[in-house]
Amino acid sequence: MIEGNYDRLLKSVARGFFGGPRTVGLLFRPKEAIEGLSSRHLLKRLFLRIVSHLPNVRIVTILPFDIEPAFAKLASGWIYDPQMWDLTLLERPIAPNSDLFLRVKETANGRPVVVSLGAQNTGKGFDYFTKIWCDSSIIRSRFLFVAAGQVASKSKTLAGEFQSNGGCLLDRHLEPFELFSLYEIANLVWSCYSPTYDQASGIYGRALQLGRPVAVREGSYLARLSQQLNHEVVPIRFEDTAYATQALLSASSLVSAPSPTVIAPQAYELRRRSLSGLRNAFGIEE
Template sequence: MPLVYTRGETGRRPSYLRVLERLFGARRAGLRDLFLSRAPVLFLMVEEAFLLYVAVGLLRALTGRRTAGLLLRPMPLAASPRWQCRWKRAVLQRLKPCRSVQTLTILPFSVFPGFASIADGWIHDFQLWDLAEEERKAVNLLRAERRSGDRLVLTAIGSQSAQKGFDLFADIYARSAGLRGRYQFIACGKVVQEAGEHAAVLSEAGGVMVDRTVSDAELLGAYAASDTVWCLFPRVGDHATGILGRAVQLGIPVVVRQGSLAHRLCIIENLPHIAAAVEDAAERLAGPLPPRDEKRGRLAALRFAEESEATLRAALGLAVVKAASVA
């Protein structure tokens, strides 16, 4: 039974922990467990406890105990010229020969080959393959009950901020009568204080604002209502995201920024998407929209699960199974 270390349970961490518990019977580790337990240890986010990860990994390696860590945002560590990233990059590169310590990214090396310089392997983001069958059924049921309208629905899901491209989302809707005629824009999630002006712009243009923290059930409802999901994030938000992952699992096409990591992932994995630059987002959305394909999303999630579980088992020294246990 592996142990999982994380400093908190905010953001994507709770869903990651649920998957690891379901797959391996994993439980959270305290600081004492990291040094004394013989069970393999997985750091859920290396970035939040970098020095602790390195120290624990090296000390445990002396007695042959396994330690693995996930890099949730590997791009800065792999490519940034900032000294804070350069020294961490050098440490990870020197850690690679130690086979008892396995650093994994949550994006494939094919998306950005430079990740291979700092990590031993990769998995697919859990949120590309973590939906339970009951959740899929709930979305499909809600989808079947949806009233067909004259307009398509484009939804921005999660906290609404400039980091999620909410400013562009609101601006192109307000500026383009053509988009307003073709789409209903919906923002589903708490708007940060700095983005209040953009929320007002979206509302005034006829967009729908759900400005509050939404429950898991409401999030599934948002996906059920969506014909496409907004993932056109600026460079600061260019990393693996559960918003894209859940859409992919459900076969919903996503809108991504041209040349981003999300765009590269969509191309490599043949995922339905629209790629747009900031300056031509409205024009690209006016073009053909890939169809929603739930079966295709399910098959992709099964493949991602199988590949990722095998990698995690190898990194943690767990027994290998023939098939993934997450549907």
């Protein structure tokens, strides 16, 4: 991963000048380098434009160039986020049943379940998620919102309001089997993130692999990616609770019970294409 490891990248690039191996770096957050105006983002943009064109270096984004052609100015190639196909590498089937699954199912009492998973903070849309729930009695009567993951300190007050209004909150780290339990029961997975968090997402990736519809921000990279992959989404305008309420109430797919959690066949194709992209980056003939 390039972000956070620039020193290691530079050392590896330097070795490459003296006969060392090819350097391949994964670029997680290309948008800030494309659109950012701060001195840090401008330096990142300049750095990537130079490094990605060096003969023994390959910079690879984890989102396809099709959804943002400007990626090609910063990178040599692309793959799909590994969290969109990593479950295909499991040696045994996912067994998601847990006490948490039964508890949420009982609390839902037949209502469709919308789950927000992982870190709960403003960037991941947690504050917006809680406002939709707290501001609409219709939403509370028709759905169950579940937020599961550690809540950021700045969002603790909203988390309390969410819980006092009947939302299901698990403010702690989730074990993998608990996470899959929530995917199992989810009718919709929340990936409607802030414009400041416009990038690939493991929560989205696992939802895609497990065939779960996803709430995404209109115009986001995830919305474009879903359209490209023909994955079912509920597009939502960020910070527009009235629009979000109507979008959820109008989503006909949310009235049906979720299907069993199995790995979608599409994930195997994403793995094939991604591994091919990585072999190409490393100069390995197929």
